[in-house]
Amino acid sequence: MIRHSHNISEEHSKLESYLQSNGLKLSFGRELVFQAAIGSHGHFTAEELVKLLKKQPQRVSRATVYRSLKELLEAGVIRETAFGDKHHHFEHVYDEDPHHHAQCIRCHSFIEFPDLKEDTVYRPILEKEGFKILGHEMHFYGICRKCRDRNS
Template identity: 30%
Template sequence: MAHPAQEETITLVKEIFRTYLKERNQRQTPERFMVLEEIYRAEGHFDADDIFFNMKNAGTRVSRATVYNTLDLLIECGLVQRQQFGKNQYYYERSYAYQQHDHMICKECGVVIEFCDPRILEIQKLMEQIHDFNVDGHSLHLFGTCRDEEACQKRKESGDKIKSLKKEEA
């Protein structure tokens, strides 16, 4: 069961999505809202198949095409962000009411570590002033390799998809 704040957010993003679809004369199907809800109940990063299989396993009748099309609509209206951590694979994450964060990605095992550092926001504001520019978002991906080679190798061998390891903030 979701906590009240999550339920409040889900109600709000559904309303934003409903308005977005209405303004563009797009159909407001129950399946689209089920995809949105699944995304806002998910943790961290996920790919389209994660959403599709989670919904299918829960007994929801939704096509893969509906999941992909809904993801595109959710990106357009700013409720979901798409990230590309590897060469060909896209991952998605919620973007409404969630703290701005950045990513470190291991090139060996694909693990993604989310981090938030307020100095990045300070740099962004400084760049806006220096270059007379309005920034409305940013994406920072730092690529490298895990220092714990044993854990990295285990993740690599298991073939796990990218997992998000959220570092505790200091």
């Protein structure tokens, strides 16, 4: 069961209103980065988009990809998922069920599980600090079933 709480044009509107309220324009480069991000499945990294957008007829530079990703992030179109490695990981919000990740510290595989709104406990605390929450992620770490079996 996939919840279509968002649709693409809704996401696009988010971007547009973010751009407008910051005096920015919906340029061709931004549009392409938006399309690439929305068109992705699962996670992607900035560098993956860079490579992807270098292949296209209408090429987009690294600088633009990084800049646009930051905007998409602030606009709430994508969110950052924090894994323990050196890349920034993103995933888009559209058509995704909110979910979290549990990662195995041995094989680095991860499993996803649905969001159950556990974050509500913390929201008042952060808001009191003046922190504007754009999103959150639960990150469990441990040993996955395969690695446990392998050991015993």
